[in-house]
Amino acid sequence: MNGVEGKTTHFGFRTVDEGQKAGLVEDVFTSVASRYDVMNDLMSVGIHRAWKAAMMDWLAPSAGQHLLDVAGGTGDVAFRFLARSPTAQATVLDLTEGMLASGRARAEAASLGDRLTWVQGDAMALPFPDAHFDVYTISFGIRNVTRIDAALTEAYRVLKRGGRLMVLEFSQIPNLALQWAYDRYSFNVIPALGQAVTGDRDSYQYLVESIRRFPDQDAFAAMIGTAGFGRVAYRNLTMGVAALHSGWKI
């Protein structure tokens, strides 16, 4: 059960029942899973790699930590985390089996053995005990979740005291002229590129619409605080096209 009957939410610019959204999101990612990594590089002209490197720099993975990477998709964040800390472990959780299958098929997965685990599940109801992980990450995932507050509450629950949350997500550019230019690129180029590479324009139309619906940096920082996290801070990436948010379970 993903939502309360009768309550609505947004799916891109559409309004849908809360209970419908997870299925629609899963359809999007099932459709793009096999071309997901190549599309990421094309759409962002490789910049998502620099953003994920910035995420690792701020996280500074340390020895023996256990990471939970929610909405982990094809494993990008988990692979980077494990590369930086050779004694760490990671669990990748994602709603979409096709995304996990693409991740398991990646060359990096083969050498990691039992340091890396793949789990199908929902960010709003994590199948893990309380106080289990040292680090919780979610990268370009939380804007797809039906109830962001429920996902943050779950993040808080599964982290150990002293554990760290880090969110990488598209954000809002605090400059109107740049936002205008970025919107032109997003709405004109990305759906057409999606059509050319994956044969699926609608999924990439959803992607750009969902970015515009996501709260701005300060509003999202406030949501993280409301979920119980302390020392909440954020850093803009590429002038606010994306942002990293950090919080601690104190």
Ligand SMILES: C[S@@+](CC[C@H](N)C(=O)[O-])C[C@H]1O[C@@H](n2cnc3c(N)ncnc32)[C@H](O)[C@@H]1O
């Ligand atoms: C844009 S991809 C991000 C993948 C990866 N984290 C990255 O940074 O490349 C978004 C992922 O969120 C997953 N997702 C969406 N809603 C979810 C939910 N409620 N719980 C878990 N995963 C979810 C999708 O299946 C998809 O794999």
